[in-house]
Amino acid sequence: MKLLLVEDNTLLVEELEKQLKQAGYVTDVTDKATEADYLIKETNYDCVILDIGLPDGNGLELLETWRNQGINTPVIMLTARSQWHEKVEGFNAGADDYLGKPFHTQELLARIHALIHRAHGKANTPSKELSFEGVTLDENQQSVQVNDTIFELTAMEFRLLKIFLMSPKKLLSKAQLTDKLYQFDDEKESNVVEVYVTHLRKKLGKTAIETRRGQGYIFHGLNK
Amino acid sequence: MISIRSKLSLWLTGLVIIATLAGLVLFETMLRQAFHDSIIDRLEEDLEQVLMAVEYENGEIYIDQGEISSFYNPVYSGRYFQLNIVGKELRSRSLWDQRLDVKVLAAGETRVWQTKGPQNHDIQLLSLGLSTETLSLPATITVAQDLSIGRKVFSQIYGTKLGINLALLLAMITGIILVLRQSFKPVNEMQLVLNKLREGEISSLEVDKIPQELQPLATTYNDLLVYSSKQIERSRNNLGNLSHGLKTPLAVMQQQVEALGLRDPDAAIAMQKQLDHIHKMIERKLAAARITGDMLPAAQMQVPKDLLDLCQTLAKVHHHKDIDCQVDIPSAISRLPIHREDGMELIGNLLDNAHKWAASQVRVCADTQQGIRLCIEDDGPGVESHELALLTNRGKRLDEDTMGHGLGLSIVKDIAEQYQIDLAFEHSAELGGLKVTLEFKA
Numbered sequence: 001m002k003l004l005l006v007e008d009n010t011l012l013v014e015e016l017e018k019q020l021k022q023a024g025y026v027t028d029v030t031d032k033a034t035e036a037d038y039l040i041k042e043t044n045y046d047c048v049i050l051d052i053g054l055p056d057g058n059g060l061e062l063l064e065t066w067r068n069q070g071i072n073t074p075v076i077m078l079t080a081r082s083q084w085h086e087k088v089e090g091f092n093a094g095a096d097d098y099l100g101k102p103f104h105t106q107e108l109l110a111r112i113h114a115l116i117h118r119a120h121g122k123a124n125t126p127s128k129e130l131s132f133e134g135v136t137l138d139e140n141q142q143s144v145q146v147n148d149t150i151f152e153l154t155a156m157e158f159r160l161l162k163i164f165l166m167s168p169k170k171l172l173s174k175a176q177l178t179d180k181l182y183q184f185d186d187e188k189e190s191n192v193v194e195v196y197v198t199h200l201r202k203k204l205g206k207t208a209i210e211t212r213r214g215q216g217y218i219f220h221g222l223n224k
Numbered sequence: 225m226i227s228i229r230s231k232l233s234l235w236l237t238g239l240v241i242i243a244t245l246a247g248l249v250l251f252e253t254m255l256r257q258a259f260h261d262s263i264i265d266r267l268e269e270d271l272e273q274v275l276m277a278v279e280y281e282n283g284e285i286y287i288d289q290g291e292i293s294s295f296y297n298p299v300y301s302g303r304y305f306q307l308n309i310v311g312k313e314l315r316s317r318s319l320w321d322q323r324l325d326v327k328v329l330a331a332g333e334t335r336v337w338q339t340k341g342p343q344n345h346d347i348q349l350l351s352l353g354l355s356t357e358t359l360s361l362p363a364t365i366t367v368a369q370d371l372s373i374g375r376k377v378f379s380q381i382y383g384t385k386l387g388i389n390l391a392l393l394l395a396m397i398t399g400i401i402l403v404l405r406q407s408f409k410p411v412n413e414m415q416l417v418l419n420k421l422r423e424g425e426i427s428s429l430e431v432d433k434i435p436q437e438l439q440p441l442a443t444t445y446n447d448l449l450v451y452s453s454k455q456i457e458r459s460r461n462n463l464g465n466l467s468h469g470l471k472t473p474l475a476v477m478q479q480q481v482e483a484l485g486l487r488d489p490d491a492a493i494a495m496q497k498q499l500d501h502i503h504k505m506i507e508r509k510l511a512a513a514r515i516t517g518d519m520l521p522a523a524q525m526q527v528p529k530d531l532l533d534l535c536q537t538l539a540k541v542h543h544h545k546d547i548d549c550q551v552d553i554p555s556a557i558s559r560l561p562i563h564r565e566d567g568m569e570l571i572g573n574l575l576d577n578a579h580k581w582a583a584s585q586v587r588v589c590a591d592t593q594q595g596i597r598l599c600i601e602d603d604g605p606g607v608e609s610h611e612l613a614l615l616t617n618r619g620k621r622l623d624e625d626t627m628g629h630g631l632g633l634s635i636v637k638d639i640a641e642q643y644q645i646d647l648a649f650e651h652s653a654e655l656g657g658l659k660v661t662l663e664f665k666a
Contacts, residue, residue: 009472015479053468080471081464083511084534084572085565091537098541101475102503105482118543 001116001162002180003027004048006036006062007078008055016049019105024142024158025112028184033057040066043179045073046116046166049108050095052079060093067094074115078108113139120166132168133221135204137161144203146222151203156181160196164209164219173216193217229408236400244393251385259378260348263369264336267350270367274305275354278365287314300342302370309363329353329364338371346371410435414442421449453523456516460565467510474503512638515566525560525567528553531588534572538586542579549579552589557596561664562643570639571600574660578602585655594663601652601659615649 003020007013008031020027028043030036033054040048052059063075074097077090082100090098096118097111117130130137136145142158144151153161163172163180177193197209197217210218270293277291287307295303296316306324307314313323322342326349329335333353341347351366414434420426428449429442477499485492528551535549560567571588578586581604590598607615615633640647644665652659 009476011476012472012479015476015483018483019479080468080475082471083565083569084537084576085568087541087572088530088533088537088568091540092533096540101471102478102499103475105479114544 001025001046001159001166002043003112004036004039004043004045004073005029006033006048006054006059007031007051008053009051016105016108019109021155023109024139024155024162026159026181026183031055033059033062037062037065039184040071040073043184044176046119046180047112048073048075049078049112050075052077052081052090060089063090063093063095074119076108076111076115078103116166130162130165132165132219133223135161135165135208135221137165146204153203154199156192156196157199157203160193161200164200164217168219168221171212171216171218177217229404229411232404233401236404237397240393240396240400244389248386248389252382255378255382259374263348263371263374264350267348267367267369270303270305270369271350271352271365274307274365274367275352278307285309285312285314292316300370302345302373304341304347304368306366306368307363308366310361324349324366324368326351326364326366328362331355331362341368341370346375410438414438457523460514460516463510463514467506467514470502470506470510474499474506508634508638511569511635515639515642516563523563523565525562525564525571527557527560527590530564530568531571534568534575535586535588538572538575538579541576545579545582547579547582547584547586549575549586550588552587554590554592556592557590560596560598562639562645566639566643570636570645570662571598573633573636574600574662578604578658578660581605581657583657587655596664598662598664599659600662601655602657603652603655604657606651606657607649609651612649612651 001024003025005013005016005020005027007016007029010031013029013031017027017029028039028045030039031054033056036048036050036054039045050059050063054062059077059079063077066073066075075095076097076099077095078099078101079086079090080101081090082098087098096115099108099111130139134147137143137158138145138150139162142153142155144153144161159181160177163177174193178188181192181196182188197211201209205222208219208221210220212218274287274292277288279286279288285307289297292305293303295301296305296318298318299320301318303316304319304324305316306319306326308326308328315323319342324341325339327335329351331353332355335351336349338346338348347368347370349366349368351364354363354365414429417426417429421429428446431439431442431446434442477495481492481495481499484495531551531553535551539547539549562570575586575588578600579602582602583604585603587601588598589601590596637647639645640662646661646663648661648663650659650661651657
């Protein structure tokens with residue numbers, strides 16, 4: 001799952017980035033509205049965390065432009081402006097959620113989780129479990145339960161499996177998957193998806209993930 | 225203090241009445257004098273004529289009736305003469321059986337006086353003492369005129385004059401009242417305009433529409449209005465900025481404390497307590513300081529728009545609950561007398577609470593029986609009766625920590641206090657949950 005964090009306080013970003021990574025998210029960070037505008041058009045983010053006061057612009061205006069341009073990525077406003085009239089402005093601009101600073105990281109993570117689930121049409125399960133056809137991902141433990149066996153997952157495996165579980169039975173291209181596994185300016189290894197699909201197949205069984213030559217992958221779970 | 229208009233009305237009416245009375249008195253005096261003078265003139269002429277008619281023949285004095293006016297013939301005609309010579313009186317026929325009580329005068333002496341004459345009418349008399357060579361005896365000739373007819377005419381003239389003057393007086397008083405009412409119309413309008421301003425229907429006085437005398441006042445008032453609203457807005461913004469400025473570093477510290485928690489939980493808990501305290505102070509005290517009680521119309525809360533916005537926002541905040549939020553505001557209400565930001569905070573907190581507890585329905589309604597009354601009710605579990613009393617009790621410190629209802633009540637209470645809004649908590653008869661009523665001062 002890939003996030004965009006638009007926030008200009010470097011100390012806050014530093015700590016938050018760590019926490020988000022630990023929670024299994026790949027996060028692009030920027031402190032500029034213009035850069036955020038560029039990134040969101042280049043990358044398919046699952047969620048954007050957006051501050052209002054940015055050095056080169058206003059987060060609300062940026063959000064409004066996005067919504068007007070048909071960019072519907074879920075957005076959480078993360079701002080010190082937490083009065084009700086400000087929340088109304090935020091939601092009217094097209095925000096999906098609004099969190100006032102200071103905040104507890106767990107609260108933010110819960111909201112990101114809820115928002116991504118909502119965006120994928122999943123019920124908001126507070127248990128933080130994601131499952132499909134016998135494969136259950138425990139997001140807290142970053143482990144997967146297949147039948148009665150629990151496998152630990154590496155960070156990359158966790159990210160990849162979560163992407164599959166969010167969009168089961170859907171064709172996902174290699175580029176789409178790579179995009180979500182890496183930060184924007186990371187050096188992308190060309191065969192990373194193949195490598196981790198192989199890893200996951202070892203734990204879930206060969207048929208759980210189908211390869212479509214030249215097109216991408218489809219996640220089927222255990223019922224194939 | 226007595227109003228300028230009443231003062232002017234009283235003064236002007238008084239002056240007009242005094243002027244009219246003085247005019248009438250003066251006119252009466254002059255008219256009476258003229259009347260008197262004309263009668264004396266006439267009597268002098270009569271005297272002349274009667275004198276001319278006095279004949280002396282054979283030691284006998286008589287009056288040639290052919291020489292005198294025929295007015296002296298009819299009985300009690302109103303014009304009389306009488307010639308007194310020692311022991312003898314020659315009287316006009318008109319006197320008939322009456323005689324004039326005449327004092328004998330020395331030669332050349334005249335006397336003008338009034339007395340009662342025939343038929344008990346007032347008469348004016350003129351006597352002249354005579355002396356001739358032929359008549360060594362002293363004689364006094366007297367002519368008289370009945371005043372009643374003249375007086376009747378005099379009264380008629382004076383009565384007409386009085387009537388006309390009184391009518392004029394009434395007209396003038398009516399005129400004064402009308403003119404004053406007309407002149408003070410702008411002042412009354414200004415009062416209405418000021419009321420509108422206070423209720424927030426308009427944002428400044430329209431100087432062009434105000435009479436010249438009051439224009440400097442209006443301009444100053446407008447300037448003050450702009451100045452104070454700027455001041456208020458600035459302090460509001462500054463406090464807002466301060467609050468935001470504090471919250472961002474607080475957010476950083478919050479992150480650091482959470483990170484610290486992994487290594488040194490005890491220290492982290494202690495720090496967390498302090499952070500929570502600072503956060504609470506910012507949320508409560510700084511937010512309270514931002515409440516200005518300012519009701520400038522441009523900044524007032526618009527209904528139902530702002531309420532609908534709040535409901536939409538709350539639907540998103542509580543998206544997992546699927547709550548139907550009804551806003552039922554009479555079209556007569558288009559604004560709430562409260563600064564928009566404060567109103568949003570006040571009603572936002574109450575609506576948020578309603579959404580938290582509601583099963584499926586939240587309702588906002590309003591009426592304007594005495595001032596504006598707004599109610600927010602939900603179909604949640606409601607609040608126990610004895611706790612309702614605690615909530616409503618104004619003296620009681622309402623605190624979400626102690627009440628445990630999750631009400632953002634302290635800020636709600638602060639705002640309500642600042643705007644003198646009455647807060648009441650009761651059972652919702654229709655929905656079954658909590659009903660909060662806000663009564664805005666009329």
